[in-house]
Amino acid sequence: xxxxxxxxxxxxxxxxxxxxxLLFASAYPGTPSTEILENLANFKDTLYSEWAPxxxxxxxxxxxxxxxxxxxxxxxxxxxxxxxxxxxxxxxxTGVNGGCVLVSADDPGMHSSQxxxxxxxxxxxxxxxxxxxxxxxxxxxxxxLAFELSEKFDTPVMLRLTxxxxxxxxxxxxxxxxxxxVVPYVRNIEKYVATPANAIVMHEKLTERMAAMQAYANxxxxxxxxxxxxxxxxxxxxxxxxxxxxxxGDDASYLKxxxxxxxxxxxxxxxASKVETLYVVEELDPYMETQIKAAGIACVGKALxxxxxxxxxxxxxxxxxxxxxxxIHSEKTAVPRPPTLCAGCPxxxxxxxxxxxxxxxxxxxIGCYTLASSPPLSAMDSCFCMGGSISTxxxxxxxxxxxxxxxxxxxxxxDSTFFHSGVTSLMxxxxxxxxxxxxxxxxxxxxxxxxxxxxGTGFTLMGEPAAEVDIPALCKAIxxxxxxxxxxxxxxxxxxxxxxxxxxxxxxxxxIITRYPCILKKFSEEDRAEFDLSPKxxxxxxxxxxxxRMCVKTGCPSIRAAGAITIDAASCTGCGVCMQxxxxxxxxxxx
Amino acid sequence: MKNTVxxxxxxxxxxxxxxxxxxxxxxxxxxxGYDVKMSEIHGMSQRGGNVSxxxxxxxxxxxxxVDKGEADxxxxxxxxxxxxxxxxxxxxxxxxxNDFEIPSAPISRGxxxxxxxxxxxxxxxxxxxxxxxxxxxEKLGNARAMxxxxxxxxxxALHIGGIDWKALVRGNVKANFAELNxxxxxxxxxxM
Numbered sequence: 049x050x051x052x053x054x055x056x057x058x059x060x061x062x063x064x065x066x067x068x069x070l071l072f073a074s075a076y077p078g079t080p081s082t083e084i085l086e087n088l089a090n091f092k093d094t095l096y097s098e099w100a101p102x103x104x105x106x107x108x109x110x111x112x113x114x115x116x117x118x119x120x121x122x123x124x125x126x127x128x129x130x131x132x133x134x135x136x137x138x139x140x141x142t143g144v145n146g147g148c149v150l151v152s153a154d155d156p157g158m159h160s161s162q163x164x165x166x167x168x169x170x171x172x173x174x175x176x177x178x179x180x181x182x183x184x185x186x187x188x189x190x191x192x193l194a195f196e197l198s199e200k201f202d203t204p205v206m207l208r209l210t211x212x213x214x215x216x217x218x219x220x221x222x223x224x225x226x227x228x229x230v231v232p233y234v235r236n237i238e239k240y241v242a243t244p245a246n247a248i249v250m251h252e253k254l255t256e257r258m259a260a261m262q263a264y265a266n267x268x269x270x271x272x273x274x275x276x277x278x279x280x281x282x283x284x285x286x287x288x289x290x291x292x293x294x295x296x297g298d299d300a301s302y303l304k305x306x307x308x309x310x311x312x313x314x315x316x317x318x319x320a321s322k323v324e325t326l327y328v329v330e331e332l333d334p335y336m337e338t339q340i341k342a343a344g345i346a347c348v349g350k351a352l353x354x355x356x357x358x359x360x361x362x363x364x365x366x367x368x369x370x371x372x373x374x375x376i377h378s379e380k381t382a383v384p385r386p387p388t389l390c391a392g393c394p395x396x397x398x399x400x401x402x403x404x405x406x407x408x409x410x411x412x413x414i415g416c417y418t419l420a421s422s423p424p425l426s427a428m429d430s431c432f433c434m435g436g437s438i439s440t441x442x443x444x445x446x447x448x449x450x451x452x453x454x455x456x457x458x459x460x461x462x463d464s465t466f467f468h469s470g471v472t473s474l475m476x477x478x479x480x481x482x483x484x485x486x487x488x489x490x491x492x493x494x495x496x497x498x499x500x501x502x503x504g505t506g507f508t509l510m511g512e513p514a515a516e517v518d519i520p521a522l523c524k525a526i527x528x529x530x531x532x533x534x535x536x537x538x539x540x541x542x543x544x545x546x547x548x549x550x551x552x553x554x555x556x557x558x559x560i561i562t563r564y565p566c567i568l569k570k571f572s573e574e575d576r577a578e579f580d581l582s583p584k585x586x587x588x589x590x591x592x593x594x595x596x597r598m599c600v601k602t603g604c605p606s607i608r609a610a611g612a613i614t615i616d617a618a619s620c621t622g623c624g625v626c627m628q629x630x631x632x633x634x635x636x637x638x639x
Numbered sequence: 640m641k642n643t644v645x646x647x648x649x650x651x652x653x654x655x656x657x658x659x660x661x662x663x664x665x666x667x668x669x670x671x672g673y674d675v676k677m678s679e680i681h682g683m684s685q686r687g688g689n690v691s692x693x694x695x696x697x698x699x700x701x702x703x704x705v706d707k708g709e710a711d712x713x714x715x716x717x718x719x720x721x722x723x724x725x726x727x728x729x730x731x732x733x734x735x736x737n738d739f740e741i742p743s744a745p746i747s748r749g750x751x752x753x754x755x756x757x758x759x760x761x762x763x764x765x766x767x768x769x770x771x772x773x774x775x776x777e778k779l780g781n782a783r784a785m786x787x788x789x790x791x792x793x794x795x796a797l798h799i800g801g802i803d804w805k806a807l808v809r810g811n812v813k814a815n816f817a818e819l820n821x822x823x824x825x826x827x828x829x830x831m
Contacts, residue, residue: 375708382723
């Protein structure tokens with residue numbers, strides 16, 4: 049027997065997929081899902097894993113691998129499923145060849161996301177089989193089960209996790225890898241070519257499969273009733289089950305659901321008939337509650353339990369029993385500690401220069417650089433979704449022009465984000481003769497999620513050297529004039545300013561590419577050859593300092609201005625942005 | 640037997656090594672036969688945010704989350720974080736505070752002052768042990784070993800026998816830092 053280890057939910061997905069004989073995995077990084085693929089990459093001698101440019105591509109690649117007869121997986125954060133939704137809905141129609149699992153990592157409470165959508169609704173809408181584990185052991189077990197059920201019912205399976213499952217550690221019993229048989233590939237046009245004529249039949253078959261899955265749900269071992277006292281019954285799933293257990297204690301009875309789509313309505317009905325009051329405890333939407341009530345079963349759910357934010361035992365206790373926590377309070381208040389662009393971040397120089405421009409609307413995107421929206425830079429007007437800045441910027445620029453207003457638009461996007469879905473947006477600008485300035489902030493890595501490789505970095509997830517996307521050449525190929533493409537060092541303020549001035553004056557599509565590695569990145573040999581990355585420190589001469597605070601307004605966390613203005617030597621990287629804004633020459637860099 | 644659960648919170652600022660300390664602690668508790676759950680939220684911590692790790696152990700653990708009024712022990716790797724998380728302490732619980740300041744962005748920019756008198760006030764209201772982990776680690780040769788000093792202090796405060804903590808420390812740090820971290824661990828135990 050193998051050892052028991054403490055694993056996060058994400059590590060448990062990777063381990064479970066490995067044990068299940070997985071051969072192909074693809075993902076686009078996104079908190080809280082990123083570590084699933086990073087851990088699968090540790091099994092690179094046994095299975096293949098890759099970063100895809102976006103979630104739609106990741107799922108389509110996993111579908112292809114399933115079609116070719118191997119067990120495959122795609123992982124993404126909740127909003128990533130929006131991107132992958134197109135293939136997903138039709139994949140439910142065709143069904144699988146090799147087992148295929150989609151991991152959706154939701155983020156109730158928005159620890160690191162732009163919304164807290166409840167992706168269980170996708171399982172309902174797309175008619176997928178869905179499993180929801182409550183701890184790391186279940187996450188590993190359910191991952192393995194997901195592949196079995198995918199093949200048994202000829203359906204993609206959604207493994208729905210939440211941040212607390214992904215990022216919490218609990219003991220897991222490790223097992224060996226099983227060999228999943230490679231399913232022979234046979235051309236099957238009726239099954240896999242979704243033309244209307246075929247899809248009508250596929251939809252009919254999907255309805256039959258749904259009935260079979262529903263029947264299975266009522267007998268599935270992962271759906272289990274635990275009878276204690278019959279005064280109170282609780283139906284719950286996922287992380288919420290743990291909170292419900294803590295809140296209702298050992299006297300209540302529980303119907304713990306591991307498979308939540310299709311819902312095991314016979315089990316629910318039986319459980320409801322035995323208990324006096326039935327509660328449904330679930331995070332976010334009344335997903336189960338709505339279906340239970342639609343089946344004519346009375347229950348108490350969102351009337352008491354919050355439908356926004358993350359739950360925990362205390363919140364459930366407070367909501368249901370009105371019990372307030374007993375805590376000690378302090379008279380003092382801690383000052384907030386908001387995340388900031390790091391000391392030495394190459395984005396700081398660019399955004400500082402941009403923030404000086406008047407009459408400019410800045411459409412933003414998802415990445416570290418979204419932090420430029422916070423004070424003191426406050427250099428952003430909007431941020432909706434991954435890859436959206438260039439197209440929202442284009443629409444805004446057209447609208448300003450159509451209504452005769454003078455605003456110019458600058459759209460900012462990261463390298464990985466540009467590859468994700470900014471490329472097609474830039475085509476829109478060029479094709480439709482827009483005049484917005486598109487800025488690609490190329491920091492040579494996917495920064496926010498913790499430094500994942502991407503099509504522009506020269507390496508793959510498994511550490512192999514790879515072809516690099518040539519961003520200027522790509523922009524040219526899309527149709528941007530060569531003279532309208534500016535390649536700048538974002539830490540050189542004059543260079544950035546000149547490019548912005550020039551681009552903003554033009555009434556045609558322009559692209560500014562800022563190229564400088566993320567300061568926290570593990571630099572490659574190529575990085576060291578291309579950029580001056582020798583360690584330096586900036587120092588303020590107290591004699592020369594006139595306390596004008598221009599350096600403080602860069603928002604650099606190394607600059608301390610509580611009393612005398614100084615630079616913290618431990619965190620300063622010598623990027624030199626503060627030096628360039630000091631009008632009195634009080635700041636120097638020491639090598 | 641009644642299920643006895645202990646709740647521990649490790650709070651600090653991104654980059655202080657709370658996660659490594661939590662990892663060693665959880666592995667130790669697992670090796671002693673406890674059910675253990677550990678939860679960490681670290682979305683944007685590398686960008687200057689605060690970090691918290693929650694560890695619950697006992698016969699059977701359900702939720703991994705420690706909420707207000709529930710922590711038996713809070714180890715604050717940074718002083719203002721002790722203040723931020725103070726109401727998470729269970730009445731009668733213990734707080735181990737590293738006497739070490741890291742200003743947050745509004746403080747660095749001179750917009751607000753770092754709160755004064757934190758140690759005094761919290762000491763009046765709860766059982767507080769102050770550890771100068773920064774100084775101790777620096778004297779041992781590397782300020783970054785602060786986290787292991789605090790781990791040593793925490794382990795001492797926990798009073799759990801039969802766990803080979805030093806072997807766990809050794810197994811979780813790079814070989815050339817093992818001796819330094821073992822001394823840091825011992826120094827942490829000694830201050831409690």
